[in-house]
Amino acid sequence: MRTGKTLEGQDTITGHAGFAHERRTGEDIVVLTGYWTLRGLGDRIPALARALKPYAARSEVHWDLTRLAAVDSVGALVLRRIHHEQRPAHWAIRPEHAALFRRWYGVEIPAQPPRRLPPLPLQVATRYARGALDQSRAVITLIGQFVLDTGAILRDPIHAPWADISATIYESGARALGITALVGSLVGIVMSYLSALELRAFGAPSYIVNILGISILRELGPLLAAILVAGRSGSAMTAELGVMSVTEELDALAAMGVSRSMRLVLPKIVALAIVVPLLVAWTDIIGLTAGMITAHLILGVGIKDFLLSIPGSVPVINPVLGLIKGVVFGVVIAVVASHFGLRVKPNTQSLAEETTNSVVTSITMMIFVDAMFAIAFRSVGLP
Amino acid sequence: MSGAVVALEHVSTAFHGHVIHEDISLTVNRKDILGLVGGSGSGKTTLMREMVGLMQPTSGRVRLFGAPLDALPDARLAALRNRCGVLFQAGALFSALTVFENIAFPLREVRTIDQSFIRDLVYMKLALVGLDSRVAVRLPAELSGGMIKRVALARALALEPELLFLDEPTSGLDAVTAETFVDSIASLQSELGFTVVVVTHDLDLVHDLCSQLAILADRRLVAHGPPQEVMRSAHPFVQSLRTSIRGQRVFGAMSYP
Ligand SMILES: Nc1ncnc2c1ncn2[C@@H]1O[C@H](COP(=O)(O)OP(=O)(O)O)[C@@H](O)[C@H]1O
Ligand SMILES: [Mg+2]
Numbered sequence: 001m002r003t004g005k006t007l008e009g010q011d012t013i014t015g016h017a018g019f020a021h022e023r024r025t026g027e028d029i030v031v032l033t034g035y036w037t038l039r040g041l042g043d044r045i046p047a048l049a050r051a052l053k054p055y056a057a058r059s060e061v062h063w064d065l066t067r068l069a070a071v072d073s074v075g076a077l078v079l080r081r082i083h084h085e086q087r088p089a090h091w092a093i094r095p096e097h098a099a100l101f102r103r104w105y106g107v108e109i110p111a112q113p114p115r116r117l118p119p120l121p122l123q124v125a126t127r128y129a130r131g132a133l134d135q136s137r138a139v140i141t142l143i144g145q146f147v148l149d150t151g152a153i154l155r156d157p158i159h160a161p162w163a164d165i166s167a168t169i170y171e172s173g174a175r176a177l178g179i180t181a182l183v184g185s186l187v188g189i190v191m192s193y194l195s196a197l198e199l200r201a202f203g204a205p206s207y208i209v210n211i212l213g214i215s216i217l218r219e220l221g222p223l224l225a226a227i228l229v230a231g232r233s234g235s236a237m238t239a240e241l242g243v244m245s246v247t248e249e250l251d252a253l254a255a256m257g258v259s260r261s262m263r264l265v266l267p268k269i270v271a272l273a274i275v276v277p278l279l280v281a282w283t284d285i286i287g288l289t290a291g292m293i294t295a296h297l298i299l300g301v302g303i304k305d306f307l308l309s310i311p312g313s314v315p316v317i318n319p320v321l322g323l324i325k326g327v328v329f330g331v332v333i334a335v336v337a338s339h340f341g342l343r344v345k346p347n348t349q350s351l352a353e354e355t356t357n358s359v360v361t362s363i364t365m366m367i368f369v370d371a372m373f374a375i376a377f378r379s380v381g382l383p
Numbered sequence: 384m385s386g387a388v389v390a391l392e393h394v395s396t397a398f399h400g401h402v403i404h405e406d407i408s409l410t411v412n413r414k415d416i417l418g419l420v421g422g423s424g425s426g427k428t429t430l431m432r433e434m435v436g437l438m439q440p441t442s443g444r445v446r447l448f449g450a451p452l453d454a455l456p457d458a459r460l461a462a463l464r465n466r467c468g469v470l471f472q473a474g475a476l477f478s479a480l481t482v483f484e485n486i487a488f489p490l491r492e493v494r495t496i497d498q499s500f501i502r503d504l505v506y507m508k509l510a511l512v513g514l515d516s517r518v519a520v521r522l523p524a525e526l527s528g529g530m531i532k533r534v535a536l537a538r539a540l541a542l543e544p545e546l547l548f549l550d551e552p553t554s555g556l557d558a559v560t561a562e563t564f565v566d567s568i569a570s571l572q573s574e575l576g577f578t579v580v581v582v583t584h585d586l587d588l589v590h591d592l593c594s595q596l597a598i599l600a601d602r603r604l605v606a607h608g609p610p611q612e613v614m615r616s617a618h619p620f621v622q623s624l625r626t627s628i629r630g631q632r633v634f635g636a637m638s639y640p
Contacts, residue, residue, distance in 0.1 A: 038543045077503055
């Protein structure tokens with residue numbers, strides 16, 4: 001018995017497609033030979049089509065397909081093309097190919113649809129406006145449902161999704177401690193180092209406490225913590241909801257009578273509203289500590305002096321404002337992540353798009369909210 | 384032409400120490416339609432994945448078109464897979480692509496076929512599996528279960544495979560759809576002459592389609608041969624198949640000793 005080796009070789013599978021022109025008893029005969037298959041034709045389709053066109057144009061030519069080694073739909077399509085979708089007037093085929101050709105000549109190939117005109121500017125504008133309206137409505141619905149769910153929980157706290165809330169707190173909070181500490185300390189070191197160079201020139205090293213205290217507690221701590229949470233947890237939340245929609249898990253939940261806003265959205269909002277301010281406090285402490293140590297090494301500011309002068313130089317409203325911002329940022333991240341997660345259509349591309357949208361939107365929104373805070377509290381807590 | 388298209392040689396598989404297959408040897412010859420039957424979780428899909436080289440058995444060897452899959456450079460493996468078509472259990476259509484793009488995808492990878500040709504071929508394949516050309520613009524999420532299987536079959540047939548793997552092609556289809564699906568595979572196979580390995584527990588399908596039958600039970604291949612012979616086996620699993628109501632209906636006309 002011949003082994004499968006021969007099957008794999010070039011000889012049988014890619015035996016080339018070809019043809020021969022014969023004259024027999026005054027008739028022109030085109031004999032197709034070899035493998036008229038996807039692999040047998042390979043890149044010879046244009047050349048063969050060009051060579052056979054003149055014969056196809058003459059209806060008296062006989063086509064002999066009985067000597068084909070094999071033919072498949074690609075081969076049949078080439079034949080069909082050169083004969084302008086018609087059968088040759090005279091042809092001979094093998095009986096076992098009859099069904100194939102009947103099938104292939106029977107297929108209706110729809111005409112190419114006309115190319116769509118590019119949309120007018122007004123149409124584009126209306127489409128964007130409608131999209132924006134649509135999204136705002138969805139966000140407002142999401143928040144409204146959250147308020148209703150919160151009311152339901154206050155009335156019946158036993159049935160709140162505590163397990164989901166605590167799992168999210170662990171996932172987004174406890175597991176983010178390392179990265180926020182790293183980023184916080186690096187930023188504290190950089191801030192302290194750059195300010196120290198300037199302050200030494202002015203001969204006012206003790207102002208390092210004011211600079212670090214206000215910038216880290218009021219601005220950098222909250223923003224850094226929130227941006228890291230948006231990147232870590234916001235994207236994960238969107239992807240989680242998105243995959244659930246792709247795999248019909250959302251429908252399964254709904255069919256069990258479980259509210260998706262109660263089980264999936266509310267835990268995220270509640271958990272992030274708790275976790276982000278805690279992470280802000282953590283980042284603040286680490287950032288300040290790193291800044292303090294740097295100041296000690298560069299400016300020679302004593303650790304004890306530094307700590308004792310914090311209450312005097314940094315009004316207490318600054319860390320409080322930072323924590324409040326943390327709560328708002330947490331809610332923003334969770335709402336944005338849930339909103340985009342629930343918009344994912346059941347396909348992979350939409351999943352990728354909405355996850356990107358989620359992270360970009362929540363970071364943009366947070367910087368926007370931060371600016372609003374800066375304006376609203378411009379006369380509070382600053383020297 | 385002789386020669387085994389797929390050959391399993393003493394294949395054993397274990398997941399995390401949990402043994403699924405033990406010493407399975409099986410050959411599939413050219414133009415065979417092999418039915419691979421076994422209970423749920425008996426490792427049929429796993430065996431199929433090993434035949435395509437998507438997974439390596441724990442021990443033993445798989446040959447595809449004569450080439451041992453465990454000692455093959457990636458390029459050669461890709462070339463071999465190119466000659467196979469696989470219909471996955473859940474369709475595995477690309478969810479972000481339309482039906483048209485799903486079927487066109489493998490054709491575009493060939494690079495020797497021009498765009499207008501691809502278009503015609505896609506519509507040919509759609510007609511081949513009995514789908515209307517208007518389905519072409521839809522996304523997989525907008526199809527019914529039966530349509531997904533059809534599109535997946537059209538995609539599996541796109542590169543004119545010599546070897547077609549079907550994983551439970553009729554599961555989840557209604558009786559009529561399943562029957563037409565099986566009929567179209569049977570007529571395509573007789574016209575194009577490819578080899579088929581079909582994983583199933585649909586006895587009607589086995590009866591209507593398969594020229595060979597292999598039964599997986601108790602981690603082993605307990606019977607292999609023409610369906611009529613295999614159904615005569617004394618193994619308890621085959622007996623239970625035979626005496627099940629569907630077994631009676633499908634194979635009842637045959638007489639057993
Ligand atoms: N990736 C995997 N990891 C661990 N176990 C698996 C994996 N894939 C399959 N199994 C196990 O192997 C067995 C056979 O699975 P499968 O081949 O899918 O069965 P079938 O297709 O016959 O229903 C099952 O018990 C399943 O739990
Ligand atoms: Mg399976």
